[in-house]
Amino acid sequence: MKTMQVREAKAGFSALVEAAESGEPTIITKHGKPAAAVVSVEDLRKLYPAKRRNFGEFLLTYPGGIELERNESPSRDIDL
Template sequence: MKKMQVREAKAGFSAVVEAAENGEPTIITKHGKPAAVVIPVGDAERLYPNRKPNLGTFLMSFPGGLEFERNDSPMREIDL
C-alpha cells in the first residue's frame, strides 16, 4: 500500500485515482500521521453498502423463517 503526504496527493491526484482504479489503495498522511485512504470503488461498496434491507427483508432473512399462528375466531360479537 502506497503512502503519500497531502501535498504530494494534491499534486498527483490523477495518479492516486488511477492507482485506485487499478486496485491499489493509497494512504494519505498529514504531518506524518495517516489521515485518509483512497481505495477502489469495489472495496468501498463492500465496506459501506448503500442498500440497507427494509424491515420485511430483514425479517425474512431470520434463520428458520417466521411462522405465526393465526386465530380466526372473532374477538367479540359485532352488532351491525
C-alpha cells in the same frame, strides 16, 4: 499499499485515482499521521454496503407502542 503526504497527493491526484481504479489503495498522511485513504469504489462498497430500503420498509421498522386516535370532529364548517 503506498503512503504519501497531502502535498504529494494534491500534485498527483489523477495518478492516485488511476491507481485506486486498478486496485492499489493509497494512504494519505497529514503531519506524518494517516488521515485518509484513496480506494476503489469496489473496495469502498465492500467496506460499506448500501442499505437501501423503500419507505414502506422504513415504516415497518417502527417499534410501535403508541396508540393514535383520530379526531372525527370537523375542523371547520363547510357550506356546499
